[in-house]
Amino acid sequence: MTATAPAPAAVFSRSTRVGTTSVVRAVPAEDAARLQAWLAHPASAAWHMGELGVDAVREHLATLVADPAQDAWFVLLDGEPVAYTETYDPARVLLPGLHDAEPGDVGMHLLVAPPGAGERRHGLTDAVMATVVAFCLASAAAGGRDGARVVVEPDVANAAIGAKNAAAGFRVLREIEVTDGGHTKTAALSVCTRADFAASPLGEGVDLAPHLRRDLAEHAHRHLVAKAVAELAHERLFAPTATGPGRWRLDLDGVSYAFAARTFALEHWVVDPASVVRTAADGAVLPVDVLELVAELQPLLGVPDDLLAVYLEELSATLAAATAKRDRELAGVTPDVARLVAGLTAAPVDATAGAAEEARRTAATFATVEAAMSEGHPGFLANNGRIGFSLDDYRAYAPERGGRLRLHWVAARREHTHLALCADQTETGLYGAELSGAERSAFADRLTARGHDPADFLYLPVHPWQAQHRLPVTFAADVARGDLVPLGPGADEYTPQQSIRTMVNRTRPARHYVKTALAIQNMGFLRGLSPAYMRVTPAINDWVADLVAGDATLRGAGFGVLREVAAVGYTGDVYHRTPRPNQHRKMLAALWRESALPRVGPGERLATMASLLHRDASGTALATALVRASGLAPEAWLRAYLDAYLYPLVHALRAHDLAFMPHGENLVLVLRDGVVQRALMKDVGEEVAVLSTARSLPEGITRIATDVDDDEKALAIFTDVFDGVLRHLAGILAVDGVLGEDRFWAVVADVIDRHHAEHPDLTSGVDLRADRFAHSCLNRLQLRNTLQMVDLADQSSSLIYAGTMANPVARA
Template sequence: MKQHSYWKQVNQKVLAKSLAELCYEQALSAQQESDQSYRVRLKSGVSYQFNAVLTIWDWLLIDEETIQMHQDGEKRTADDASQFFIDAAEDLKITASTLGNLLHELSNTLAADMTLLEKREGCTADDMAKLADEQLQCFLDGHPKAMVNKGRIGWGAQEFRAYGTESAASVRFLWLAVRRELTVNGHSEHWPWQQLLEESLTAEQVQLMEEVCREKEISWQDFIPLPVHPWQWQHHICQHYALQLTRGDIVLLGEFGDEYLPQVSLRTFSNLSRPQALHVKLPLTVLNTSCYRGIPGKYMQCGPALSQWVQNLCDRDEDLSTRGTGILQEVAGLHVPHPYHEQVQGTPYRYREMLGATWRQSPASHCAAGERHLLMAALLQKDSSGKSIVATLIERSGLSVEKWLEYLFDATVVPLYHLLSRYGIGLVAHSQNLTLVLTEDRVARVLLKDFQGDLRLAQGDFPERSDIPSSALQVLDQLPPNYIIHDLFTGHFVTVLRYLSSQLMLELNFPELKFYSVLAQVLRAYQKMAVAKNPLMAERFQCFDVFRAHIERVCINRVRLSQGYDDSAERPVPIVGGDLENPLWLSEQKPENEISKINTVSPTEV
């Protein structure tokens, strides 16, 4: 019976999220019937009715337990997410093929969510907040914006249990020796390949590997060591790279080294026995959230130099250094291009991203005594009673909600906005790309990561970044400022703060408009100080105007619905919908004494 209860809960949760995101992305329309009652009418003749609060983002915060399905004059509790997508298929304009694949992703997501629900049974938000970051990530729900965020097409139940983040099962890598001339690689001068090996292998394990290398006549002067995920090896590498394996250009050395724990991103792994050791990011050719989780080869040569350059910016820039902004540097990258697919123009991108690795600094290596690190995604995680980790941290800090948020915004949003305005650097800073460093349960600073496709440059004259590595300029996207600003608007405000502000409204009765008023005050204070030090920054702030009245609505779920699941040469690109009123602009339109009265909801109302 408990399993059936769990099944209903995870279905209701995904259904509520899907309704909310599809209405937000304007793929569906919800009509308000009373103060907090809304209805989505579908062409199939079915309608879904629910209680919700319309947030400042034109996004519905839906009470999942109130969703009812109306059909043929009858109504019943809606707890079947698959049936919802079948009912809405015509409205969503999706083909039968797309719907079938979507239902596949949905089934996998629901199964993973069931595991998480069982895992969190009896675990309070306070319990979770005390866990080490690496262990806590195995409790997290994942991206809130993606309707089906654990699709993992390509995996079955056995792989979910063995390699899924929620299972918290450790994994040991297989190691290959790859002939140097076959690779595209780059590494920091401080991290030679032998030292990278020692980050994953004990001295005894290194010796055992050396013995295997001698038996197979492998010399590290001619070869480079490369870890590979055991599933990736079994299902892709040993077949797709059979030519190189039979020639001896790629040699399987065997299973070696420490045990690693998959993080919430699925393909990034932390060292279980040595938390300060480098994280390892490996390609997994499974379709998850929006794309196949490979590793593009074009960033391998420039990754270490680029992340070192950004760290140097943080060290020499007063606004960043005083805030302690840091970079989880990618110290090495290695990619093995496929000999045939690289010759085919327009071949599916997943075939070009199958074999490689990135080594990245761990957050633990950046923390001093009295500090702890926490993935920003963890703030939103709730226990079975609805209490969130962010509410727990605020409570334990002894600070007011407003003061706690001031620390958060000064440590996270200000550095992101400064990098954008001063250097024309856009970072897609979603909640899995930001690691918070806490002292006494308040946010002290932020660690930034993931520059492989999530760092872009604004076009224009930015002499402050004139020393950027030339290898990075060759591969980084450069777009007009009005596009790059969405790395902050959409990548952070919509993707992170939208959910955080609504959670604090729901749980702590903290008005959304007050939330963005605090953010506006922190950003205005930063702007004032920046212009006082450098008057030219006033022009930059006009170029990157975060206080403009309207922003574009960027939609990710509609991309999958419209593009379907056919193989493509490039990763999916988001669709732009109708404009949104900017909450920062709204927060400055109301008198201070009115802000606390707007968009407030008590925890019992939703």
């Protein structure tokens, strides 16, 4: 770059706060004199090249330029040379044997022009360093070196360059002895990835949580405030005052909320989120904030003071998840309702594609619908708490992210571990189906290599979060003494369902679902699994499945049970020897549940029932879209759904005193052309109940039997079906103008009456057409105890009631 020669074309440029920097290739014949002057300066002593003359420097540059593994560059600031840099392949130059090189590693040396070599601007060194690192990491298309990591080896005694490297995001791996040009130094071997550089002070910066934006948070706050007002008014914790047609007001201490809403049967409120206005006592308009609303409602909610922060944290996590969901849907990552309906109404694949392709598409559609859901339980305000998940955990494991994970496997010493199986299962058959031959051989080899006999162990699948956060910490002693032996991740990929700790096998979709313990706090519970409680889970499932299969009415309705065919739990830890039961006893257990996929025929599609209550970012409801896509009259579509869902539940209760927990996440619907064909029930072992001890049950499963009167038996339909599911669906169809609520509930009544007419021999005293029923309140449960809503061993006595409600299908 002499005064008369044209400057080489820049291969890479960027704008900095001190000016435009660019990188140009060194030209030995033209650049040797300048570089020699820089190297001879005392400030460049670290290069150990100050004694070289111009010819020697020219030869050095020529060697670098001619070597495919190295290169030489100058950095210009607004066209003037301000720095010199060398790049090299550390696998071939300087560091072989000293550095575990990876593909994409780019070595780098940097020399900033010494004082007096040209104009010095404040911030020049930072700008040069940032430019060179960016150049090394930039793609070839952008003129960069296409590096995945930049590698440097500065002298550990050079504190200034160490600090500058740290500012650029370099991480020191270790100290090494490096010899270069006859000079040996102790070097701090350091690397910098694209992510490291972006997050560094010299990088562009990284938005840790880009979904936490004001606009997305505003929408989420309004949605949750509207839901809070609706559901807490439904549970009679307060009563808004009517101020005009469709207009309401809620006055609290020092603040008021005005909003538009429609009310429906079962005291169901549909509040318009956009209409909510929060004002102070002096009339000033305040931000709409769901956390502030809970704080303002605290005197009415009655959350214990020592648990209020836990509830607020779950609510904060729910808010964060809502912003992330909306961000992904607005960006087109999460499909909108139109795309979901297209998948759910897709015709079967061409016969030439084969059954495997049909199954793959069905499994993919099911997973897509699961990931698209905007709500968990529709009645709960704080329904996506997941306390314990970091941001990275959320991105990796939250169902709405649609990600894939591999379960970790642990060998648990047989004498401390219990494996329970359905009658048609065997240990060999279970593991032979769930683990490939290669996995079983590898696990056995790993146990043998550690001095163990594989026959002494059972295999237990563990959620990767649990494997990272609990297994090596909470159970450190058990791992150390060899009662638990971590074996690493399995081969199959899984996707979490809405129930977050239940995984669907995506590699082999027809294989069992796996439900694992997951010690995070979510919606009023630590999401563990009790080995003791699950000992009889397969036996319960066998009994329920046999009852369902043996009942002609349930068979005719297509109603089925996805059995939990096996359960495994470890009890050798010290937590099982404490005087009182504790949550730590629920951290190493799993069960296997039958997949719905083998029960689906060509052209049939699967969807969680919770999806019927889903609205996308534009406000479009999946249920509304399915009705319209089906071509059926709304009442006919609804009747088909109720025949598959309500009718068998009514029959199970009236004929067998059998009650399920039939909320949206516990039912898998089978659809064809957008119309529900039948329903498959899951989560049987933990939540099924026989509401009469007069029923004959096999020895060992009598825990599911309890005596309640006919009015309380009816709540299995009134609370869990009418209030928990149908009031929400009725509201959606009414608001969307699809079906008025009077006609909706008339169809419900018709289904109940048809069951009575078709089964005149049943003598059950359960009256589902009674005038009123007890109003069971779910949010009140969570507000009372945010750590454990109910005692699973005695759920009935845990319930909270708020008087009675008018039955929308009462005979009157």
